[in-house]
Structures are given as structure tokens and as C-alpha cells.
Amino acid sequence: MSDSIVEGRSLGGDLELDTDVVIVGSGAGGAVVAAELAEAGQRVVLLEEGPHVPPERYGRMRPSENMRELWRDGGLTFAVGLGDTPVINVMMGQCVGGSSVLTGGVCFRIPGSVMREWEVEHGLTGLDEKSMEPVFEEIERRIHVEEVPPEMRSLSTTRFLQGLDALGLRWQPLKRNTHGCNGCGRCNFGCPHGAKLSVDVTYLPRAFAAGAELYSDARVDAIVSKNGRACGVVGRLLDGPRRKPRGKLSVRARRVVLAAGAYASPLLLEQSGIGRRSGQVGRNLTVHPAFRVMARFADPVYGWKGALQSAYSDALEHERITMTGLYIPPGAMAGTMPGIARTHQLNAESIPKLAIFGGMIHDEGGGRIQRVFGKPVMTYRMAPKDRAAVPVLMRRMADAFFAAGAEEVFLPVLGLGGVDRDRLGKVDLEHVPGRSLECGSQHPLGTCRMGVAPQNSVVDAWGQCWELPELYVADGSILPTSLGVNPQLSIMSMALRIAWHLRERKLPS
Amino acid sequence: MTRFAARPDLSARAEPGTLRLAVSEIAQDSAPDSDREGSHLAPLRHEDGSPIVAPRVVARAVVVAEALFSTADGPPPEARLAWLALELEDFLARAGARSRFVVGLSLFAVWVLAPLVMLRFTSLARMPVAERARALARLEDTFGAPVLAVKALLCVLYYEHPDAALSVGFDGQCLTGDSPLRLPVRS
Numbered sequence: 001m002s003d004s005i006v007e008g009r010s011l012g013g014d015l016e017l018d019t020d021v022v023i024v025g026s027g028a029g030g031a032v033v034a035a036e037l038a039e040a041g042q043r044v045v046l047l048e049e050g051p052h053v054p055p056e057r058y059g060r061m062r063p064s065e066n067m068r069e070l071w072r073d074g075g076l077t078f079a080v081g082l083g084d085t086p087v088i089n090v091m092m093g094q095c096v097g098g099s100s101v102l103t104g105g106v107c108f109r110i111p112g113s114v115m116r117e118w119e120v121e122h123g124l125t126g127l128d129e130k131s132m133e134p135v136f137e138e139i140e141r142r143i144h145v146e147e148v149p150p151e152m153r154s155l156s157t158t159r160f161l162q163g164l165d166a167l168g169l170r171w172q173p174l175k176r177n178t179h180g181c182n183g184c185g186r187c188n189f190g191c192p193h194g195a196k197l198s199v200d201v202t203y204l205p206r207a208f209a210a211g212a213e214l215y216s217d218a219r220v221d222a223i224v225s226k227n228g229r230a231c232g233v234v235g236r237l238l239d240g241p242r243r244k245p246r247g248k249l250s251v252r253a254r255r256v257v258l259a260a261g262a263y264a265s266p267l268l269l270e271q272s273g274i275g276r277r278s279g280q281v282g283r284n285l286t287v288h289p290a291f292r293v294m295a296r297f298a299d300p301v302y303g304w305k306g307a308l309q310s311a312y313s314d315a316l317e318h319e320r321i322t323m324t325g326l327y328i329p330p331g332a333m334a335g336t337m338p339g340i341a342r343t344h345q346l347n348a349e350s351i352p353k354l355a356i357f358g359g360m361i362h363d364e365g366g367g368r369i370q371r372v373f374g375k376p377v378m379t380y381r382m383a384p385k386d387r388a389a390v391p392v393l394m395r396r397m398a399d400a401f402f403a404a405g406a407e408e409v410f411l412p413v414l415g416l417g418g419v420d421r422d423r424l425g426k427v428d429l430e431h432v433p434g435r436s437l438e439c440g441s442q443h444p445l446g447t448c449r450m451g452v453a454p455q456n457s458v459v460d461a462w463g464q465c466w467e468l469p470e471l472y473v474a475d476g477s478i479l480p481t482s483l484g485v486n487p488q489l490s491i492m493s494m495a496l497r498i499a500w501h502l503r504e505r506k507l508p509s
Numbered sequence: 510m511t512r513f514a515a516r517p518d519l520s521a522r523a524e525p526g527t528l529r530l531a532v533s534e535i536a537q538d539s540a541p542d543s544d545r546e547g548s549h550l551a552p553l554r555h556e557d558g559s560p561i562v563a564p565r566v567v568a569r570a571v572v573v574a575e576a577l578f579s580t581a582d583g584p585p586p587e588a589r590l591a592w593l594a595l596e597l598e599d600f601l602a603r604a605g606a607r608s609r610f611v612v613g614l615s616l617f618a619v620w621v622l623a624p625l626v627m628l629r630f631t632s633l634a635r636m637p638v639a640e641r642a643r644a645l646a647r648l649e650d651t652f653g654a655p656v657l658a659v660k661a662l663l664c665v666l667y668y669e670h671p672d673a674a675l676s677v678g679f680d681g682q683c684l685t686g687d688s689p690l691r692l693p694v695r696s
Binding site (some may be wrong): 336349 | 553555556561576577578580581593596599600601602603604605607608611612640642643645646649650652653654660661662663664665666667668669674676677679681683
């Protein structure tokens, strides 16, 4: 595999390439398109801004090492909350394989209700369950989507599920792209056993076997056009661990596919002066605002023993809430618990007794990514009904933990501290200000959305940019709305659908 | 048990009154392997050896960490804080300018506001550790966002040290990784 990966940092001087298709980004979208087009006989070059860190190396890293080397901004990218919206920590990968290396492996098909919304409200046809079935099947086969068996479930997750059962709320096991997982609870930091089938161990090797080449440490600064159509990209090669721009990068291509993700793709379009007419580039950002609830039990649950994510509940979907199992490293747990010094120590010592579960909001587009004084700035304003779901999420999840026998819960409210069952009823969660909420996201979507008219979308139903023929976008940015579920498989499916379309579409001369 | 003689020269960059670290010897239970790919026994710095991360940022973080991780037995061992300082410096050096800005800004807010919430007009570093801890706790209760940002990062790093992880009952292997600790450079 590494024969086909050229590390930009190892190249001296400038780099000029000529190819059929250049793909910007090597994550869930880019890798799928690369494999399909390369296998169709097209010459494919992938450009990845992040470094190449092979699985045998990232699997041995501690979480913080992983963050500093594979995550964008070391995991410290934030969306500024507007109005009564919390600051949101948006975590994204920046490495060969992109965020797929850092997901929990959760795989959901695009929910049927979401596709119906795309058809009814956005006019997008051909994205119904029947049409997408072969696409989903192909992806699921390629990345080995399997249900997490009960024996892999951590006691942390089991306790929460017992609480859901007690409250009469339904739940289901999750499906993940794994093979041979032994449940060591660190999927978010790169699988140490090669059991998570992220695109760096599935689709990229396929692409390389078919002749594709990947250049890491290669930052694209602009999309080049000629005679009214896309014809390449230019950028810089990044050198050393500080990633300083060095040599110039220039790729001439007959077709350009942008798959840099919902954060970087709109910035690159904006930088290239593309998409201004619609005014939609960088808008319509959805993030699935996510909140963790932790609970302390009398006995240890050792939440790190078991699959990181093994079950979910859509019992509160009518409230726009999906609850999903998760686990976070002990340091991150200690850091989000209240207290300093002795209080901190006491809380940290309870980590083995802490169970954790997450809840995310199926949000409406309320965010934007743009450059301000040349720097990327992400802002997000929660829609009123999304904001109203937050206290419901916290209260129902706390109820579930108490129903399972928890002594105390820790809600994502700054300064609140641990809350027992009696106190929960007295806490005015409905009036907690947004700035006091602790919120995260790993699902930025929608910033170059797909549509049927150039007035209100950036790309057409096949991912082609309205303003520039032969420029396609194939990543999470094209999703017209949020999904309410983890988007990895949805992104890959949309990319595959576009790839199959491109495979049949003659390359321009 | 592997022993390393180490003298991280943090004192030169500390602000007046801040903790001065002069670690003469650090003992670690887990032996590092400097030949292992990906190991970094020193924080990432400029080619001329000058730090990428502003020294005052690291010094301020150590002052906060000394209070945050203090127990009934007192502050954590100096060696542990020295290790944390190097880890933080390396993290911020690699994570990029944006993360350095976010952490620097959060630390500045904590630095300025924590003494004020105690109605003290002095540097956080000049406050005794116990009072510093009370100031941070009060700030966390009243204006928690910057405290959370600083505390979360410090905790992620601090509890990756095997001894710190074990001290809170964490015995997981996968979440501490098996790469070597970034230890202070042998002097």
C-alpha cells in the first residue's frame, strides 16, 4: 500500500502531475470514488492535506498523540455558538483515511424518512430506499458491516440499556464496519488491531491496486478552471511536523472531485471563487449537536472493557434525539467532571464506576463556515426546536441511568456538579443558558448541499457543481439535511453513487 | 524501572513567581523505547531549538495543573508536572496555531479571572496551591468555559501517564497506548 502513497514532506521541490481525475481528500468520500474510478481504468491521483500515518503506527499511539497528529487542530476546532447556542467542539480527522480512521465505526443507512424529506422538500429524485439499496449493499459488503454482538457490549452500555428497558424505551444493537474486533474501546483513536475497516485499510488499498496514487501532506489552495470547466488544482506541499508550505503543487486533470469534508470543501470553493452566485457555499451547516451524560454506580462498570459503541436508541426520534453508546478516555472523562484538587481527585477516582452514553440532536441547518480575515470561522445557531430538545435529552438520559440504579449523574452543564435523583427534579434544565452547555460534534454536514436548482444549492443531484462543469463534490458537505444518525455509511453511499455515475460518464478531452 | 536524568529548563521561561521546575531525576515504570517509530523524546521545537509554543503558556498551564491535580497529600510530584509540561508543549506545537490560540486564550482568561473571583489582585502563581485551587473551583462554578478547555486538555495528557491512570483505577491498555512516554530529554 505504501508504494502508492507519496509523502509530500519527502519530496524536494515542486510537483507537477497530469491525470484523468484528481480527488481532493482521502476520507470516506474520496477513497470510495478513487477505488471505483481507478478500477474503471481511469488514472486517479488523490491529494490529502494530512499526513500518512499507517495503522501499525496510529494503533500504538496514546489518544493525545493521535489527536496531535491525526486530528484537525489537535481536536480543538470549535463552532462559535450564536444566540443561545453552546460553543461546539467539532472533531475531524486530517490524515490519510480522513475521519473514517477516527470514527467509532458506526454504520447507518440514510434513514428512509430523511430520503423522503430530500425528495419532498428538496425535489431530489432517485434517492429513495429502493434506488439506494444496491449502493448500500455494496458499501456494507466492502467494509464488512456487522452487528455488534451482545458479548462485546460494555457494562457501561448495558447499564444504560437496562434503564431504557425499565422506562419502556426501545433500543437496538449498532452495526459497525469491523472484522475481528476484540472490544478495547478506542476506535476513536485508530484501531490498534486493524479490526475497524476504515477506508485506509479497505478502499484505499483497492484504489492503489488499480493504479491510483496518493500524495499526503499536499494542501490544495485552489481549483483551476479553463474554458468554463474544472481542469485541475494548485496548492503546496507541506513539510515537517509543523507542516510548513514548501514546494508548489500543480495537478492538471480532466475531472476534479472535491472530497475534503464539510469543513474544508466549502472553504476551498470559496477560495477558488466558485459558488458565489448561489450564496449557499459554506451555509446550511448541520453538526448533530451531541451531549454526553455520565452516571456513577455503586459498583465498578469498567466502561473501557467492551466495544466503544455497541447500541443505540431512537425511542426519542420524535423529539429529534438519537441516543448512542460511547466511551471516552479516562483523562477526557476526568476533565469534563466538575471539581479541582481534592474534589477532582474524588471524581477522577470514580472513573471505573462511571457509565456514559451520548445523545445527539437531529438538527436543522443553522451553521456556516467561511473565511474571516483569511481565517476559517465556523458559526452555529441552534434552531429553537433543536435547542428545546437539549433539556429533554438530558432529563430522559438521566432518568434511564437512575432507572438502572445510578447513584448520581453528571450532565453536560458547566458548574452543575453531580446530581442525584432527588435533585434532578429540582434542576431547571430548561433554562440553562447555551454558554453553560458542554457540546461536541463529529458530524459536520451540508455546507455544499445538493439540490435541483442553482439558486439554493451548490451541486446537482450527481454532485456536479452548478457553476463549474467537471467539478464534483463527493463528501458529507453535499447532504441536503442532517441525518439524525452517524453519517459515515451515508457519506460513502453518496460518494459511491456519484462514482458509479462518473464511471459511465465520458471524461472530457 | 528505568531512570532518566532530566533537567527541563522551564525555570527560564516561567513568569516571576510561577512554579520553577528543576527535575533532576525522573523514574518511570514503563521503559521508553527511543527507537520506536513515532516516539518523541523531546517536544517539537524550531530547528534552532527555540520553542514553538510560547513558554508563558506552558508555565501558566503548569501552575494550573499544580492546583488541579493536588490531593490531600499535596501537589503532584514535580517530575510528573515536568512530564506534563513537555507533553503539553509537544501537543500544542504539533496541533497547530489555531489550537495554540484557543488554549492560550483560555489560559489567559483563567489566569486573569481566577484571582479576581477570590477578590485577590495578584498573579495566580503567587497564590498558595490551596488558595489557587479554591480560586479555580470558584471560577469553574461561575464562568466554566475557559476552565473546562484548560482542564480537559490537561486531564487528557495527565492521565495518560500510567501512574496517574492507575491512581484513579484505570487499568485499560488500549487507551493508554503502548508507545513510549515522551520523557524529558536526557541531559
